[in-house]
Amino acid sequence: MINKQFGSTADAVADIFDGATVMVGGFGEAGSPIELIHALIDQGAKNLTVVNNNTGSGHVGLAALIENRQVGKMICSFPRTANSKVFPELYRAGEIELELVPQGTLAERIRAGGAGIPAFYTATTVGTPLAEGKETRVFDGREYVMEPGLKADFALIKCKKADHYGNLIYNKTARNFSPIMATAAKTTIVQTQQVVQAGDIDPEVIVTPGIFVHRLVEVPDPAHESVLVAAERSYP
């Protein structure tokens, strides 16, 4: 019998290992799986490579994971944001590595990783410092840069509703990177506000089919990063 449900966020992230590559859904606070990230802080895995568009804000969620010195490298498009202090300080001190990737290239690298495509060509970055040292090729008279697909050991994502099989729907712009990250990770761990029975979500509206989802944990009332940051909360 298929059973993807885990009883707690702690159980769901228990086997994330030192040195793992972890994709974390969310764009800013929208879609950020804060409860799973906090469980990973409690769990303590170190030297992680984390893939996210940003680097978190305040001292909760992704920023707290970085502040807890569990992240050796960030792969992201926009590491500075209002209220993001943790990453800039560690980066300036040379204590965290950064791979800066344009947002569309980041999305496509993840999509390719999930689709079994080892690399692709894109016009993005041609003629800029971010193309330096990369293989290029001309198609129809235009130059393109080769970019590798990106895969991960784990993905941590948040959704609004999941059914028993792991079919997912999201909420508004909280969808962002999560559906593609779910395809690119060996183990996709989902926090969902609600788990319903198979058949309770219209198959026509499912965004992430359950084949891409391995673990579900119900978090009925997830925290909002901006609320925690405004209250000057920190984790742990």
Next chain:
Amino acid sequence: MNQQTENRPGWSRDEMAQRAALDIPDSTYVNLGIGMPELVAKYVPAGREVIYHTENGLLGMGPAPAAGQEDPELINAGKRQITAVPGAAYFHHADSFTMIRGHHIDICVLGAMQVAENGDLANWSTGAPGAIPAVGGAMDLVAGVETIYVITQHCTRDGEPKLIESCTYPLTGPGVVNRVYTDLAVIDITPKGFEVIELAPGVSFDYVQERTGAKLISGQLLASA
């Protein structure tokens, strides 16, 4: 709102946005960058239907929500809370950048640190040591959107020209800019260089030239005006 300094001639930020909005045609899909470009949406003339794309996964972006209607999971690329218009669509990041990189978005309006006379744009990094590099979707937008408009003050806060012969900052994209809206003028990028097509009220061609780091061409419309 009006940040125009008292005795300085030229357009205010809102007037710049208003002027740029005149060039957004009916029935277009438009991506507006963070900051001043966002103001453009306020001024698109009535009767034109424009669908705004925000690269974090929404077509049909509406204005900021009324008090009490905010949703932290409904934000724009600048991470500000927004609304979705009737007929809006949500999608994931790969679809969103397919719209950009696959040439489906018609127009993008962006800010700039520097624009060169050949259309090179620098708007993501000064390249200064210790600066945290951040690029977001800017390189994807300039590589994938056919028409790139830049809206920017003509000079930096220190009075240095932003329109120059060649960019000294790292490029966002080469030869990508079509038109620049500044507080002083509207300037097209042409094969011959910067062509002034319109001047702000009370601003002379020479005044703009003195504040530009490359030679300006006087456009035909300007000559006949």
